Amino acid sequence: MSAAEQAQVAIGLQAVRERIAAACVKAGRSPESVKLIAVSKRHSVDAIRTAYAQGQREFGENYVQELVQKAAELADLSDLRWRLIGRLQRNKAKEVARIGCAVDTVDSLRLGDALAARAAEEGRTLEVLVQVNIGAEAQKAGSAIADLPGLVAGLRALPALHLRGLLAIPPVVSDPEHSRASFRRLRELGSEHGLHELSMGMSDDLEVAIQEGATMLRIGTAIFGQRPSAA
Numbered sequence: 025m026s027a028a029e030q031a032q033v034a035i036g037l038q039a040v041r042e043r044i045a046a047a048c049v050k051a052g053r054s055p056e057s058v059k060l061i062a063v064s065k066r067h068s069v070d071a072i073r074t075a076y077a078q079g080q081r082e083f084g085e086n087y088v089q090e091l092v093q094k095a096a097e098l099a100d101l102s103d104l105r106w107r108l109i110g111r112l113q114r115n116k117a118k119e120v121a122r123i124g125c126a127v128d129t130v131d132s133l134r135l136g137d138a139l140a141a142r143a144a145e146e147g148r149t150l151e152v153l154v155q156v157n158i159g160a161e162a163q164k165a166g167s168a169i170a171d172l173p174g175l176v177a178g179l180r181a182l183p184a185l186h187l188r189g190l191l192a193i194p195p196v197v198s199d200p201e202h203s204r205a206s207f208r209r210l211r212e213l214g215s216e217h218g219l220h221e222l223s224m225g226m227s228d229d230l231e232v233a234i235q236e237g238a239t240m241l242r243i244g245t246a247i248f249g250q251r252p253s254a255a
């Protein structure tokens with residue numbers, strides 16, 4: 025990575041932090057109540073190191089293979105924390121448990137059971153979020169809202185998992201304001217179930233998400249620039 029590219033990451037990160045701070049002031053929230061997850065999928069480990077050097081500690085990845093590789097290459101950054109924000113297949117649960125990565129996309133008890141079993145084998149506990157299919161979209165992952173009570177109860181019964189909250193990816197809209205109802209619904213579901221973490225809000229709609237109570241924002245492009253296309 026060139027010095028100029030590194031500078032771009034630092035500038036992008038700073039700009040995102042300023043947007044978050046301004047949105048928190050406007051919403052009357054403390055900036056510490058909102059965590060920035062830097063989504064680093066398809067970006068290099070150098071880009072991650074650059075963000076880390078600027079104080080960023082939580083990183084989100086979508087693909088288990090890529091996550092495992094990067095975690096190995098960045099093992100020297102011992103306080104860097106990973107979150108899996110992409111789909112997890114049960115047969116990959118072991119790799120995730122070995123790294124001790126948080127899994128924000130648990131959407132079935134079968135997956136939760138597999139993760140818990142692998143985590144127990146590793147002698148670890150894993151932080152998890154339930155992904156909710158907030159727009160009831162056929163093509164999207166996530167638990168149906170109607171299935172949440174059973175899923176939440178089932179996950180809470182697994183001592184190797186710490187269920188912290190909910191994640192949603194609302195339907196694609198042209199105006200961030202149109203995501204407000206989805207964010208609000210996720211917050212209501214969180215309080216119904218006593219779940220405090222709400223992973224919602226991306227580059228285009230982080231201000232609305234903060235107004236509606238987001239505690240985790242998932243932001244990639246605004247920090248790292250465009251993702252290189254898959255090779």
Ligand SMILES: *Cc1c(COP(=O)(O)O)cnc(C)c1O
Binds near residue numbers: 242243245
């Ligand atoms: C890629 C991704 C993001 C980040 O998207 P950007 O447009 O790069 O900010 C956030 N959440 C999820 C689930 C993603 O897959």
